Amino acid sequence: MLFKRKDESNIELMEELIPQHIAFIMDGNGRWAKKKGMPRTYGHHEGTKNIRTLALEANRLGIKAMTVYAFSTENFKRPQSEVDFIFKLPKEFFKIYLKDFLENNIQVRYIGHIEQAPKSTRDVILDSVEQTKNNTGLILCFAFIYGAQDEILCAVKDIVKDVKEGAISEDEISEELFESYLMSADLPPLDYMIRTSGECRLSNFMLWQMAYAEMYFSDVYWPDFDVEELYKALDHYQKCDRRYGGLK
Ligand code: FPP
Numbered sequence: 001m002l003f004k005r006k007d008e009s010n011i012e013l014m015e016e017l018i019p020q021h022i023a024f025i026m027d028g029n030g031r032w033a034k035k036k037g038m039p040r041t042y043g044h045h046e047g048t049k050n051i052r053t054l055a056l057e058a059n060r061l062g063i064k065a066m067t068v069y070a071f072s073t074e075n076f077k078r079p080q081s082e083v084d085f086i087f088k089l090p091k092e093f094f095k096i097y098l099k100d101f102l103e104n105n106i107q108v109r110y111i112g113h114i115e116q117a118p119k120s121t122r123d124v125i126l127d128s129v130e131q132t133k134n135n136t137g138l139i140l141c142f143a144f145i146y147g148a149q150d151e152i153l154c155a156v157k158d159i160v161k162d163v164k165e166g167a168i169s170e171d172e173i174s175e176e177l178f179e180s181y182l183m184s185a186d187l188p189p190l191d192y193m194i195r196t197s198g199e200c201r202l203s204n205f206m207l208w209q210m211a212y213a214e215m216y217f218s219d220v221y222w223p224d225f226d227v228e229e230l231y232k233a234l235d236h237y238q239k240c241d242r243r244y245g246g247l248k
Contacts, residue, residue: 003061003231011231015062017238019191022058023067023143023213025205026050028197028221035221041085046223048089051140052097057227059106059138061234064188066140067111069205073147087121090142094128101128105137111183112146141187148207155181184209192237196222214240 003013029043036042051068058066071086094108101108108128115122125142158181162168168177179185190209193202198219202210216233218225241248 005228005231007228009228009231011235013061013231013234014238018062018234019214019237020063020188021065021067021190022063022192022194023069023190023206023209024054024222024225025069025193025195025203026222026225027195027199029223031197032221032223041082043221043223044082044086044089048093050223050225051093052100053227054225054230055106055138055140056100056104057230059104063138066138067143067184067187067190067206068141069143069146069203071112071144071146072204073113073145073150074204087118090121090128090144091124094124098128098131101132101135101140105135106132107135107137107139108132109139109141109187110144111141111151111187112144113150114144116145139187141184143205146183147204148202149204151183152208154183179208182208192216192233194218194233196220196225212242212244214242 003015005011026047029047030040031043032046033040033043055066070089075086076083098108100106108125108131110125110129114125117125125144155178159168159173159178163170163173184190184206190206190213192215193206193210193213194216195201196218198217200217206213214237216236218229218233220229
């Protein structure tokens, strides 16, 4: 089956080559807002609308999981007013869009240390996770107060603890076992990472999971990365020759 764009791009996507798990580094909100003569926070606010738009389309395309990098462990270095603003976004976001996720069978999840967020932010995320937990469509996963190095260190510490307590033996430690200790353990393997705004770096995002992910760096700022841009990115993905270190 084909998914066809009805615009001038004429992009056709093949169902059998749709990635299972895509992830976004949603960059460029601040520059997008500045270009419009608006405060940086306006960019974050407008950027949230895009999460909903792309999640609905990803769900329609049969993508199983979409992870969005909403707040990194390093983002605490930003001015407190910006941090506070981002922490208030989930409340408004889920108030408006949770019904769309419920209607469209989308399941909300998170990875990261949401226990470090204010209670009101934490509660709204946990409530959305709870209300959508039986949905079987797209998993929309928020990386919130997330850092990949921290995730890996937490996994190492948990494994050491379990070895010490005798729950597992050192010999059992394998790539599969290690993965089961990561915050992303229940998500499908990551196929595709998309970063917006022209920056080409990984910024401490899903480093373990990206071992064999394809990558796409778009010059478009996140608030402008619309469904058409998603199709362009997926078109690129469908042309990738994934060999996982082997030969074809
Ligand atoms: C990077 O752009 C973006 C962020 C650090 C935050 C992204 C967050 C959202 C889009 C909202 C999250 C929403 C929910 C519901 C949790 P930047 O500020 O680094 O942009 P710049 O590089 O242009 O300055």
